Amino acid sequence: MSLKELLPGKLGYGTAPLGNMYRAIPDTEAAATVEAAWQQGVRYYDTAPFYGAGLAEERLGEVLSAKPRDAYVLSTKVGRVILDEPEEGARELGEKGGLFEHGNPNRMLHVWTAEATERSIEDSLARLRTDRLDVVWVHDIAQDFHGDQWLAKFEEARTGAFRVLSRLRDEGVIKAWGLGVNRTEPIELTLSLDEPRPDGFLLAGRYTLLDHEHALQRLLPMAQEQGVGMVVGGPYSSGVLAGGTHFEYQEAPAHIIERVTRLKDLAAKHGVSIKAAALQFSLAHPVTAAVVAGATKPGRIAEDRAALNETVPAAFWQELRAAGLVSPAAPLPHGA
Template sequence: MPLKHILPGKLGFGTAPLGNMFRAIPDEEARATVEAAWDQGVRYFDTAPLYGAGLAEERLGEVLSTKPRDSYVLSTKVGRVILDERETETSDLGEKGGIFEHGNPNKVLHEWTAEATERSLKGSLERLGTDRLDIVWVHDIAQDFHGDQWLQKFEEARTGAFRVLSRLRDEGVIKAWGLGVNKTEPIELTLALDEPQPDGFLLAGRYTLLDHEHALTRLLPMAQEQGVDMVVGGPYSSGILAGGTHFEYQQAPAEIIERVGRLKALAEKHGVSIKAAALQFSLSHPASAAVIPGATRPGRITEDTAALNETVPAAFWADLRAAGLVSPTAPLPHGA
């Protein structure tokens, strides 16, 4: 089923920060943030076992279990199984290494086989306190592998997770499935397969004001041709576009800081918030079904809602293109 027929609105809530991403967040602050999202009308929530080794799912489930299940859309991911045993070594998460050091101490198994997919789903349902999921993403497939190993991991997912999720969709257990990644290549390869096709994909950090060229050139034309929708994750590029200091899960390099400075200067010239520019840009592509910024403070939810509804003048988008800060082929609001 197309994502645009499933998702209840353009703004969802990404829960990676609830897994103690970058910092330890008090339980009451996490709970208040989810409640704030609900009060602001957000009805799509995305999570994953990886986020704090199950912590984000637990925190999200604590709040959503008090809400009518038919009133919201819930997605989580497979590819990581949370074990009962404690992790005794530093988890190898590649570029995401260390960002969940304040999460649960459980060991995380990285596996995309059919058996691991079933185990992952079972664990997520328990942590979320629900009896069903709406959308399931195959998480970070082959993200930190290269060459033949990359293809081996992709094949593991193709013959494992992909087929399990296709079956569950066909049986009506879930409404849709796809890939949840921050690289475009796994999605491109999946769309080229002669296999049951995904309904959409969650692309994190690759359709933002700071990084969108590759997706525009290769992935999104394929997606549009096949009628596959995109959920945009990480619209603030790990926080650098929302006043933070991280880009791609690390401290932002000088060239990114300089580019963000140019974006902010142009936004200030037109009286536009940088959050509004970021969210509305990511949603302006015809393939975009929703955007899911993350947050750990209730006030951030209010900011995101305001940014989505803020009136951004066409002159701002025109100046953005003229300054070379977005691709000349990127769709922009107002057709600028």
């Protein structure tokens, strides 16, 4: 089954914010947001142990455990094992330092071996209060977390997590597996392997209105040729395309703010919401199976659904291309 056939609908809910990303979110607000996603018809939910050291999985599981399990698709990630002991000192998170400082205080092991992968899945099932996972992503084996050591981490995952997840898929325990990363290179390397291939990948922040040229050069042609699907994470580029101030999980620099201003001015000229432009751009590539957008306020989910269904005139996309705000190689909606 392809990723497009597996995922129900084009819009998923990404739960990183439920891990208290950037700020501490009350439990009631988190639960109301997940419930709002359900009420808006969202049936694909993506999470990870990394998000608040298990907090996002716990909060998601609390709500979804009351829903029919066959009615939704659930993905989580492997690569972090959460321990029943507090973290001592600051977490070492590469470029993402401090991202979940308001999450659970538990210590996390960053490990992609076969044993750790199996333990991670068992722990996630418990936190999510479910008996099965549909998709499992191998999380963050990339430069942004590991710098020059990323290839060593990739090799650990190749001989560990990749093989475990391939076996679980072949046994029917899970339906699909792939990589969940913020960089294109680990996915390109995986697609070049002779070993069992992934079913898809979750690429966060690398196929958005603000950042897509690199993915178009090698990764997406490889994926299209091999029939591998993509879930686009972070379609709002950490929030800066949706009224926020973050880009790449940090305060947006001046040149990004300037580009966002140009995008918003052009959208306003055509009566288009910037959220609609962002979501529909990411979905226009034939490799894209779905987008997952995060939210911590219930009303944001309705905005995302409306943006997905908004009519965007072809003239907007044509002017976007003419202004050099998207790559000449990027597919646009309706062939604009």
